Amino acid sequence: MKRRSFLQRFGSILAALGIAEAEWFSYGNRYYQALAQSTSRKLALLVGVNKYSSRSELFGCLTDVELQKELLIHRFGFHPSDILCLTNEQASRDSTETAFVEHITQQAKPEDIVMFHFSGYGSRMKVGNLIETGENALITSDLDSHKDNPKNGKIVDYLLEDTLLWLLRSQSAQKTVAILDTSFSAPGTRLPTGLGMRVFQTPGSAEIAVEELEFQKQMKEKAIIKAPPVLLAAASNSKQLAREIPCSGFTAGLFTYILTQYLWETTPAKTVQVSLSRINARIQLLGAQQQPTLLEPQKFQQKVLFDKNYLISNSKSAQGVITDIEDNGKVVDLLLAGIAPQLLEYANSNSRFSVINENENTQLILRSRSGLTAKADVYSISENTDFHPKRGQFIRENLRVLPHSIDLVVALDHELKRIERVDATSAFAGFENISTVIAGEQPADYVFGKLPSSQAKDLPTSISIMASPNRYGLFSLGSKLIPNTVGEEGEALKLAVQRLEAKLNSLRSAKMWRLTDNETSSALKVKACLEINNSLSPRVLVQRQTGSVSVKKTKTNKDGVPRSLPADILTVPIGSRMHYRVQNQGDTPLYIMLLGLDANRDAIALYPWYQDKEVKDSRTQILLKNVVINPQESRIIPQTTVGFEWVAKGLVSWCETQLIFSTAPFSKTLQALEKNNYVGNGQEQVLKLSNPVEVTEAVLKDLHKASMNESNNDLSADSYGLDVNHWASLNFVYQVV
Secondary structure: OOOHHHHHHHHHHHHHHOOOHHHHHHHOOOHHHHHHOOOOOEEEEEEEOOOOOOOOOOOOHHHHHHHHHHHHHHHOOOOHHHEEEEEHHHOOHHHHHHHHHHHHHOOOOOOOEEEEEEEOOEEEEOOOOOOOOOEEEEOOOOOOOOEEOOOOOEEEOOEEHHHHHHHHHOOOOOEEEEEEEOOOOOOOOOOOOOOEEOOOOOOOOOEEOHHHHHHHHHHHHHOOOOOOOEEEEOOOOOOOOOEEEEOOOOEEEHHHHHHHHHHHHOOOOOOHHHHHHHHHHHHHHOOOOOOOEEOOOHHHHHHOOOOOOOOOOOOOOOOEEEEEEEHHHOEEEEEOOOOOHHHHOOOOOOOEEEEOOOOOOEEEEEEEEEOOEEEEEEEEOOOOOOOOOOOOOEEEEEEEEEEOOOOEEEEEOOOOOHHHHHHHHHHHOOOOOEEEEEOOOOOOOEEEEEOOHHHHHHOOHHHOOOOOOOOEEEEOOOOOEOOOOOOOOOOOHHHHHHHOHHHHHHHHHHHHHHOOOOOOOOOOOEEEEEEEOOOOOOEEEEEEEOOOOOOOOOOEOOOOOEOOOOOOOOEEOOOOEEEEEEEEOOOOOEEEEEEEEOOOOOEEEEEEEEEOOOOOOOOOOEEEOOEEEOOOEEEEEOOOOOOOOEEOOOOOOEEEEEEEEEOOOOHHHHHHHHHHOOOOOOOEEEEEOOOHHHHHHHHHHHHHHHHOOOOOOOOOOOEEEEEOOOEEEEEEEEEEO
16 A cells, blocks of 8 residues: 555655654664563553544544553553543643643653554644645544634644644654554545544634644754654555444444554564554454554665564463452453454353463353453362462463354444335345344444445446446445445345345355464464465465464565565465465374455365375276375465466455364365365365355364363353364465455
8 A cells, every 4th residue: 555645744744853764764663662672661641532522422532542551551561650541521632732741751761662642533624835735633622612713714723743743753752652543534425334434524714723833833843853753543545544343342443453452462573564464454354444554654664674672572472461350369350452353252151261371270261241351260170270360460362162153244334214224134134144233333244235326436347337326235344345246226125135145155154264263372383374376486475373383583685674574465466376385383283274255255165175096997086185284394275286276366356365274184174065066176276165154164163073172071062162272273364456
């Protein structure tokens, strides 16, 4: 994603501060290093505003403040008294700037760390001569404190983004991080969505308060020439929106939630660019189109290294932390901030965790959960275990418990008329395990709504006729049309829903196999690289590995730049020949299965055909056989030859693959694959599934069987229990271009 608009926004500021691009590169962008480094003091100012009385309020900004606060305290060692939080009416423009000066500027020393976070509305408005291009502004709780302007306009009391940058430069700390979970330009066309928008459209006649401009001038005069701040933004250009997502029991800023969750479970050492690539991929999985970015010169992007900087020294991945002790240590309160959003809903009764660096014979068994907090019983498998839980101890997943029945939730867009919502609810009820909610009110997976006529140009050529408001389709939560789901003009709503049955089955199966993702919690030692082979030798696009694999130093070229490190969303050219190179670094044979969604969002799977050489007559017998990789060996998946290769094809769209490893064979999965009636050819192939839900359910049954032992055989009959010692699952998201 290009960052030209951001460079234009900050180029003038950098020039004014006398900072060359090389200086910007050489100092900044050390997000991990800045937060994790042991220093004399770490100071943070966290600002979140939900309540704006003149328009619909936001719902996730206060959650963002809490997510950041808990991350800073537990993961990065900030002292609670050094974190100042301003929320709602506390967060006026004047209060925010005063708090920055008193809490940050007047206290920070060069060796300290400074962290600033803002969640709330943003806007674009004219300032001085910048009438056409405008300037970005953070809207604090002063949205309604407009003053009359003699020129028949309004005077607004916003915090200009430029003022914030001068504030960051006016304090002494050499390592400064700022995070802005907001956006600045409202969309021109309204599309079906299940996510909230953090943007406010300020009237063109509005002018910024003179007090803000005078304060900015003071900060310019006090600016200290030092390293520019690390500035992370929720969206990479003015056309993208910072979104809010309703989750299981709470609402949060999509960027803040994914960022903090990633930092809880991720161990070092990665560049900011690689981290953002992973965060972007996770946001795409949730259906949003925003791409968070590091605001820095594109030409130096790949040189921002963190090979010597660890997120937390000697720490392991964590799914949460113990926050309180009850009943003489028999019950603990947990914060589950390290669990991915799609998994949190299923972190309920009987899910099991262990305390990192403690005896594995002690487990924490969830008894209840409310949002990100939970209560768990302390259970000792052995009578000889002497365990006393402590506040601040990190926890990791031990047993994942999933229900047999997992619904795909479709949100009905607000633009649908009441009778349309009634008809849609009735039509979707005719499908098994498909449920409906009203968009934005509850968590959902996709949105059903109408396609505006202005969006006809975005449709594939075959159906790019003039669109009508009566053309129904299925959208991601972030308003992206799902391929091949829009109907013809004038199509009846119930027929439109019925037409989606096959697509809904593919999407529901994807939701199910995504719930197996456990890259950071698996105890198996596996590594996988996505490679394309369009030349003489394969080229590595991206690598995934479980947290149990030892981290080795990244190879670099002569300029010190890591080889093959993606900066943005991973892309694969159409027509590329693809495969995965997988390694088993453990001491147990592992069985492998591949599931995914192609560019059309149709379900695909690996068909491991082979020719039975023991057949005695002249007939050729082609069978499906488990793919196994022995300890300390590597293998290509799919292992094909010329003429039977896996090729990136179809629409220019998102694709997704889940590589699933198990200590036991995928017996039921192969039986389900056989029902697709493909004719085997003796070659491993990746092909479309006609029964995706049945195949995915078979995968879960196989993983459940591999995980069962005496310590977890008490699970209910309607649940799958997946033990981290017996399965690993790695997710790959890429865009075909």
